[in-house]
Amino acid sequence: SDLGPFPTDAAIAALALADRVVAVEGNATAQLASLIRTHTGRVVDAHILRDDGRAFTPQYLLRSEI
Numbered sequence: 001s002d003l004g005p006f007p008t009d010a011a012i013a014a015l016a017l018a019d020r021v022v023a024v025e026g027n028a029t030a031q032l033a034s035l036i037r038t039h040t041g042r043v044v045d046a047h048i049l050r051d052d053g054r055a056f057t058p059q060y061l062l063r064s065e066i
Contacts, residue, residue, distance in 0.1 A: 026051065
């Protein structure tokens with residue numbers, strides 16, 4: 001819930017295990033994806049963004065075109 005200071009080493013280790021990284025965020029500007037890129041150098045492969053205040057549902061995620 002708190003990303004300051006950003007856990008750079010843990011993020012790099014976790015991202016190294018992923019073939020594909022998708023940022024699922026409740027904002028319009030992909031803030032977490034920007035933090036990940038800034039601190040790890042890794043660019044996320046896709047974004048699913050929602051800024052209408054509603055919760056993400058499995059159906060919403062499955063309908064997202066990534």
